[in-house]
Amino acid sequence: MRAALRVAALAVLIVLTVTLQITVFSHFSLNGVVPDLALLIVIAAALVRGAGYGALVGFAAGLVLDLAPPADHTAGRWALSFVLAGYLTGLVKRDSEGSVVGTVVMVAAGAFVGTSVFALTGLVLQDSGVTVASAFDVVPLAVLYDVMLTPLVIPLVVLLLRQLEPKERW
Secondary structure: OHHHHHHHHHHHHHHHHHHHHHOOHHHHOEOOEOOOHHHHHHHHHHHHHOHHHHHHHHHHHHHHHHHOOOOOOOOOHHHHHHHHHHHHHHHOHHHOOOOHHHHHHHHHHHHHHHHHHHHHHHHHOOOOOOOHHHHHHHHHHHHHHHHHHHHHHHHHHHHHHHHHOOOOOO
């Protein structure tokens, strides 16, 4: 029963986050770059529960973002990007535990990986909206946006995910 509650709460969080990202936060676009709230959820999940969980949440959040209108790219690109970002962040999470600077660095690295993989898959798949020049413009701006939102989003999501964790039995 508790596991079903955790899955349902995480699903609601992902859908709510993607909905906010593509509706409300699209009005805060800079040069076509929108704050990536879904990626911040993935990074927070990886920081709380590790690489496997970060990859799983990354796949779910990425797939929802891939399928949410007005998606104009090949489905699966965000899912792949978020899986890699979540997995890699989870692998090195111990290095940032308890440190605000470490957490910000992990968010910056995760945002860089996620956005770069998305851009690279666009180049490989010859997406008409992706060029090398646009990738060099978009990736740093996306990382900066995500780092700026870190103090607002990461602590809340980490708190929520820790509340949803199963309690240890003695």
